[in-house]
Amino acid sequence: MAKTSPARTCPVAAFQKMISGKYKLRIVWDLKDGPRRYGEIRSGLLRGAEGSAEITPRVLSRELKALTMSGLIDRKDFGEVPPKVEYRLTRKGKSFVPVVAAIREWGERNLGEPVLTEAAE
Amino acid sequence: MAKTSPARTCPVAAFQKMISGKYKLRIVWDLKDGPRRYGEIRSGLLRGAEGSAEITPRVLSRELKALTMSGLIDRKDFGEVPPKVEYRLTRKGKSFVPVVAAIREWGERNLGEPVLTEAAE
DNA sequence: CAGCATCCTGCGTGATACTG
DNA sequence: CAGTATCACGCAGGATGCTG
Numbered sequence: 001m002a003k004t005s006p007a008r009t010c011p012v013a014a015f016q017k018m019i020s021g022k023y024k025l026r027i028v029w030d031l032k033d034g035p036r037r038y039g040e041i042r043s044g045l046l047r048g049a050e051g052s053a054e055i056t057p058r059v060l061s062r063e064l065k066a067l068t069m070s071g072l073i074d075r076k077d078f079g080e081v082p083p084k085v086e087y088r089l090t091r092k093g094k095s096f097v098p099v100v101a102a103i104r105e106w107g108e109r110n111l112g113e114p115v116l117t118e119a120a121e
Numbered sequence: 122m123a124k125t126s127p128a129r130t131c132p133v134a135a136f137q138k139m140i141s142g143k144y145k146l147r148i149v150w151d152l153k154d155g156p157r158r159y160g161e162i163r164s165g166l167l168r169g170a171e172g173s174a175e176i177t178p179r180v181l182s183r184e185l186k187a188l189t190m191s192g193l194i195d196r197k198d199f200g201e202v203p204p205k206v207e208y209r210l211t212r213k214g215k216s217f218v219p220v221v222a223a224i225r226e227w228g229e230r231n232l233g234e235p236v237l238t239e240a241a242e
Numbered sequence: 243c244a245g246c247a248t249c250c251t252g253c254g255t256g257a258t259a260c261t262g
Numbered sequence: 263c264a265g266t267a268t269c270a271c272g273c274a275g276g277a278t279g280c281t282g
Contacts, residue, residue: 010169011228012146012221018232021254025133038264056256057265081262083263092231100133102223107132110213111139142274159244178245180275202282204243 018070023055023063025100028072028089032097035076035088038064072096139191144176144184146221149193149210153218156197156209159185193217 019025023045030036030044038060045055064087067073072093078084089097140146144166151157151165162185166176185208188194193214199205210218 009232010147011225011232012150013143014232015224015228016140016143016146019137022134022137025137026131029133042264054256056258058257058267059255061265062254077264081263083262083265085264095231096227099223099227102220103136104132106217106220107136110216111130111132111135163244175276177276177278179247179277182245183275198244202243204245204282206244 018072021063021066023060024067025103027063027067027087028093028096029100029104031073031087031089031093032100035086038085038087041087067093139193142180142184142187144181145188146224148184148188148208149214149217150221150225152194152208152210152214153221156207159206159208162208188214 026045027041030041036044041064042055042057042060045060064073064075068075068087071090073087074090074093076086076088078086147166147169148162151162151169157165159181163176163178163181166181185194185196189196189208192211194208195211195214197207197209199207
């Protein structure tokens with residue numbers, strides 16, 4: 001459906017869809033320091049979260065696959081046993097890091113504290 | 122800082138939670154130009170989306186309430202009939218606009234095109 | 243006009259178990 | 263180690279109808 005439709009799927013909506021999922025953003029952030037293996041990502045996510053119990057392989061796998069299909073990360077399978085797979089940011093993924101950084105920065109400044117609504121209530 | 126704060130609810134996770142919902146980001150973006158009435162927001166969201174059919178009052182209402190409770194927007198009820206309610210960004214909400222801007226900018230640059238996964242790297 | 247009440251459905255996510 | 267398969271469930275979110 002090429003369509004002539006000029007209505008460009010609202011970038012924000014597309015973004016929402018791309019990062020939908022509880023771990024995608026954190027995975028990207030985790031990979032900014034370099035390639036990581038499946039298990040490392042998993043452990044990393046666990047360390048970062050105090051609330052999450054465990055990330056099931058099914059979920060993590062899905063997130064990674066989605067990120068790969070979004071073109072943010074790249075999967076490198078070393079083949080052979082024992083299995084070794086590394087995930088790394090693509091160029092697109094790297095270009096996305098600053099955005100995540102902005103999000104984190106803002107979040108740290110405004111979400112760390114218990115919502116101090118300056119005039120609310 | 123109450124708590125020992127070793128595991129600070131990951132800002133990214135908090136962010137995700139805050140903007141969870143299909144319209145929150147777009148509502149914030151819409152309000153950056155100034156206060157808007159309920160109906161205006163609704164129409165605005167419809168214009169911006171080519172895919173969304175209609176936003177049900179139930180959903181929009183919920184999003185607005187959530188944003189209000191997050192401290193991003195402020196609800197001003199003019200009372201009296203006919204009902205007139207305006208929503209506007211709080212200081213916190215305004216500080217969030219640049220982040221959304223970054224998201225949009227990145228999205229426009231990278232999500233408008235059909236994912237050209239650069240094989241090379 | 244700006245909502246709320248009710249019903250219904252798909253999907254994201256967690257738990258558990260198994261495999262190459 | 264790095265996944266896949268199956269089951270189950272909560273909840274976001276759409277449809278409809280009603281109200282102050």
